[in-house]
Amino acid sequence: MRATHRQVMRRRRHRTNPLLFGLNLGFFAGLIWGTLRWLLYNMNFTNTLPGFMLDPFFLAAFLKSGWGQLIGIASFIVFSIVATFLYMFLLGRFRGPWAGIVYGVIWWGVLFIALGPLLGIVEPIRQIGYNTLATELSVFALWGVFIGYTHAFEYHDEASREPMMTGAGRAGAR
Template sequence: MRVSHSQQKRRRRHRTNRLMFGLNLGFFAGLIFGVGRWIVYYLQYTRVVPGFLIDSFFRISFLKTGWGQLLGLGSFIVFSIVATFLYMFLLGRFKGPWAGLIYGAVWWGGLFLVIGPLLGLVEPIRQIGYNTLSTELAVFLIWGLFIGYTYAFEFHDEASREPMMSGVGRAGAR
């Protein structure tokens, strides 16, 4: 099947800028799920403060204030931007939701089971509680799914690059 010159031109025009897409995706992933983490903290489903990523730099009493929680949201946004670019370079070739789910689970495991307790960002696993662990796992799974599936949909969805077929399906729908 030969591709006409006009179809090639349309495909070239539809190139997404990966840098800007990664920045936008990371920003909105951080904003949406940072606010989500704040909500589950406010509703006491988790005991981990929203600013746990910057716990080494600020006192916990400050991170529990409004300004500290806002700074925590900002740190989660920056973390999500970095994590998005890392996903793009490591797992960007995978299609579908599974890579994103695994990516979120790996981040959760690293932050809550390995690095977090070592650096004092979160309490050790035996002290943190099952409610906190399961809530944070759910948030990080959905966060990873959001990043992975959004990226896969943008860069692996060929249907959006196909030309619209005029008239096909319209007559039968009426």
């Protein structure tokens, strides 16, 4: 069965809009991993509030409330959108999951070791506890691989851009 002219033209015109793709990827990265962070906080795997990045702007009592936790997830979504565009600009040429893992670990280091304690948004590394450190490191590594691998799959997946083989072509390819 041959592909119609319309199908061929649709495949040729497939170009991803980087702005919309970055917004979608960042939104869903923040929503998924921010919600997971909220769940892990409520299950006492981590002591870091879901809205820890908003600590300088809101009282801790508010950030512990239901609305505060919802705003915390929203702040993680905004953070993820910005981080996604930064990833696309700096590391977008890399393929595979490793760049994303390193990216997530670097963000964890910045937020929990370097700037976080300095700005007072998280406790110093010696006071925060191993459970919190391991949990947050895992979540940030997974968050980074989600961003990195999704980006790599969208922009470096050449198989999706190849023409579809017909029934006779598939038999001949075996």
